[in-house]
Amino acid sequence: MKLKYFHSFFFVLLLSGLTYSQFKPNSFYLSQGKKIYKPEGNPTISSNSISDILTIGDTIWIGTDQGVDYSTDNGNNWTNFTNDKTFGTESISAIGYNNGIFWAATAQDTNTAQGVMPKGDGLRYTSDGGKNWTFIPEPVDDKNDTIVTYGNNNLRALPVTVPINNLIYDIAFTPGTIWIATFAGGLRKSTDMGKTWQRVVLPPDYLDEVKPSDTLHFCMQPVSGSFCTENNLNYRVFSVIAANDSTLYVGTADGINKSTDNGISWVKYTSTNETNPISGNFIVALGYQKFNNTIWAASWPAEGANEFYAVSFSSDGGANWQTSLSGEKVHNFGFMDNENQVIAVSDDGAFRTKDNGANWILPGSIVDKNTGLTLNTTAFYSADFSNNYVWLGSSEGLARLDETGGPMWSGTWDLYFASQPLSASSGTYAYPNPFNPNTDILKIKYEITGSSEPVTIRIFDFSMHYVKTIIQNVSRGAAHSVDQSGGVIDYWNGKDANGNTVPNGVYFYRVDIGSQDPVYGKILVIH
Numbered sequence: 001m002k003l004k005y006f007h008s009f010f011f012v013l014l015l016s017g018l019t020y021s022q023f024k025p026n027s028f029y030l031s032q033g034k035k036i037y038k039p040e041g042n043p044t045i046s047s048n049s050i051s052d053i054l055t056i057g058d059t060i061w062i063g064t065d066q067g068v069d070y071s072t073d074n075g076n077n078w079t080n081f082t083n084d085k086t087f088g089t090e091s092i093s094a095i096g097y098n099n100g101i102f103w104a105a106t107a108q109d110t111n112t113a114q115g116v117m118p119k120g121d122g123l124r125y126t127s128d129g130g131k132n133w134t135f136i137p138e139p140v141d142d143k144n145d146t147i148v149t150y151g152n153n154n155l156r157a158l159p160v161t162v163p164i165n166n167l168i169y170d171i172a173f174t175p176g177t178i179w180i181a182t183f184a185g186g187l188r189k190s191t192d193m194g195k196t197w198q199r200v201v202l203p204p205d206y207l208d209e210v211k212p213s214d215t216l217h218f219c220m221q222p223v224s225g226s227f228c229t230e231n232n233l234n235y236r237v238f239s240v241i242a243a244n245d246s247t248l249y250v251g252t253a254d255g256i257n258k259s260t261d262n263g264i265s266w267v268k269y270t271s272t273n274e275t276n277p278i279s280g281n282f283i284v285a286l287g288y289q290k291f292n293n294t295i296w297a298a299s300w301p302a303e304g305a306n307e308f309y310a311v312s313f314s315s316d317g318g319a320n321w322q323t324s325l326s327g328e329k330v331h332n333f334g335f336m337d338n339e340n341q342v343i344a345v346s347d348d349g350a351f352r353t354k355d356n357g358a359n360w361i362l363p364g365s366i367v368d369k370n371t372g373l374t375l376n377t378t379a380f381y382s383a384d385f386s387n388n389y390v391w392l393g394s395s396e397g398l399a400r401l402d403e404t405g406g407p408m409w410s411g412t413w414d415l416y417f418a419s420q421p422l423s424a425s426s427g428t429y430a431y432p433n434p435f436n437p438n439t440d441i442l443k444i445k446y447e448i449t450g451s452s453e454p455v456t457i458r459i460f461d462f463s464m465h466y467v468k469t470i471i472q473n474v475s476r477g478a479a480h481s482v483d484q485s486g487g488v489i490d491y492w493n494g495k496d497a498n499g500n501t502v503p504n505g506v507y508f509y510r511v512d513i514g515s516q517d518p519v520y521g522k523i524l525v526i527h
Contacts, residue, residue: 046080050393055386063092096171105168136194138163151212158221181237211265251283279310287333298330324357334383345380363409376441427519437494453514
């Protein structure tokens with residue numbers, strides 16, 4: 001699983017003054033490359049920001065910044081859970097599946113005296129495909145919960161009494177136990193389906209292992225403060241996986257912790273305490289490859305001068321680590337069940353290997369086989385395999401590759417975009433809006449009434465000074481009907497005519513389509 005990046009996923013989609021709630025993207029989807037209208041109450045993927053993908057046979061669950069979506073037919077039809085009493089408008093920070101039960105952790109930004117801060121909003125689980133959900137509040141401590149008993153030790157433990165900075169970043173399962181990785185709350189476990197939670201003892205930064213028979217004197221807390229002066233990076237927990245019924249791996253800001261007795265005793269691997277170490281101590285994602293019993297870690301630099309970005313992996317239970325993809329900020333992993341294939345998704349693409357990281361292959365252009373629409377991003381945050389399909393999640397949408405043989409990445413792509421029909425009152429809109437050129441590609445959607453028309457799109461600043469021409473007299477064809485409205489999408493990368501990224505502000509665009517009257521839209525750029 002991965003660190004779920006809480007990049008202020010909440011944004012307001014401004015379109016001539018409309019808010020996102022007034023203009024929610026759930027009216028059509030691209031299935032088999034065709035746009036199909038879906039009525040309210042039967043929406044499709046709820047957002048283009050896909051933080052995690054989980055596949056179980058023909059069923060695909062995705063976590064987005066607008067809730068949970070799932071499909072039971074390999075992505076041909078979707079059901080989503082967002083803007084309702086279960087999920088509201090919250091982002092999904094972690095998903096998991098165990099014994100027929102799907103789990104989702106949620107989070108959101110909230111205003112505090114210190115500014116906007118991330119806040120955990122608990123867990124939801126369902127055993128019937130989302131017909132019924134059970135809510136579990138975000139685990140917090142009582143203010144008097146200051147002692148954790150571990151063997152003969154009574155360890156001081158900072159009580160985490162509020163959900164601020166207490167996001168659940170990952171979920172794992174062993175028989176009878178649910179494990180969650182949180183930043184402020186550390187590693188926690190529940191043996192009663194989330195009704196109660198226990199804090200789990202991990203080694204402090206200055207110890208490489210702990211067991212209940214040890215004599216220990218340290219404080220369980222992630223940052224120093226008035227409660228204790230210790231600043232234990234190993235209590236800033238971001239990832240957790242179960243390799244079998246009793247073996248767990250936990251990624252923190254101080255390395256990888258392993259337990260072979262279901263979370264009682266722990267040994268820690270860092271960038272300095274092994275002959276063949278991990279590349280960096282900040283472990284933002286962990287994955288377990290069942291095919292060859294290999295642990296994969298997205299290992300980023302923490303505080304060590306010699307740490308570096310890479311993937312670190314071990315096939316002997318952590319005794320020795322190899323590194324690959326040096327310099328890449330990897331976010332997550334996907335594994336093929338019956339072959340030695342791994343996908344490591346990063347800011348620079350979806351890297352795929354079948355030789356344990358000796359060689360990696362990128363997919364090249366991702367173009368929908370029927371519509372010709374392109375996924376215009378290299379940053380991916382999730383990946384998985386199901387049957388003959390490869391799935392990739394990004395902040396720009398969801399991609400599915402029908403891979404029926406041949407070299408890796410060969411096959412046909414389908415793109416799933418959260419979008420909506422055009423209305424006669426506007427004729428165009430742009431999304432995401434506000435738009436950050438550093439992380440997004442702006443999509444401009446407009447209508448063509450004929451079979452083919454020359455199109456010109458220009459960008460202007462707030463004073464209507466010319467900024468850039470995106471396309472000029474380029475032929476565009478009418479798309480399939482969507483609620484009596486066609487739709488064509490073109491893109492802007494946020495740069496002006498000189499190749500410079502535009503500053504923050506309000507911008508306008510003009511779309512000239514053949515002999516039609518020009519249509520206009522507004523863009524808010526925020527870095």
